[in-house]
Amino acid sequence: MSTRDITRTILPGALGLIATGLIITAQAQSDPQGLYSARMILDADVHLASDPDTRVGEVDDILLGDDMAVHALVVRSGASLGLGGQEVVITNALYRLDTLPDEDGTTSHRVMVEASEEEFASLPRYDRDWQQQARERSRAAWERSQEGADSAWQRTREGAERVGDRAERAWERTREGAERAGDAISEALDNITN
Structure with missing residues (x-):
């Protein structure tokens, strides 16, 4: 090969x-x-x-x-x-x-x-202090990148309750937003870890 x-x-x-x-x-x-x-x-x-x-x-x-x-x-x-x-x-x-x-x-x-x-x-x-700091920074990164949007976990649940094209469009919007926010969350965790 x-x-x-x-x-x-x-x-x-x-x-x-x-x-x-x-x-x-x-x-x-x-x-x-x-x-x-x-x-x-x-x-x-x-x-x-x-x-x-x-x-x-x-x-x-x-x-x-x-x-x-x-x-x-x-x-x-x-x-x-x-x-x-x-x-x-x-x-x-x-x-x-x-x-x-x-x-x-x-x-x-x-x-x-x-x-x-x-x-x-x-x-x-990995202790309570690290967890609290990581949650705060990750949430702030999510909110900055999503302008206050719900998390992908919440959107998926809501999308599953809908049927047909509406659910597919909701999932696609969630996926696209989650990809953008994922980068911001990873960066925030890297900053507090390093």
């Missing part, structure tokens, strides 16, 4: 994954999944990209924004870095999700963090 064929095969899948906030590396799997189960990602092992053989924790939670996209992972640290099981927040800009087919035909995931040991140890702790 030529490089051009590989690019044509992987590029459409990669663009879809960016929209959901998860980036899959081409060498980690042969075909993009297209749809990912949160249950399969929860408890996934977390490794530093600079030391892929050392497990530094596991995914404890997945944080979603009003745009229905993944914006960060909560990782329960392991003993290898001396963090004593503390939960840290890793925004999308700092990790990639490797999808690995298992021998029995199922799929497993591994999170690779683009950070040194020191950078990982200095990531913000």
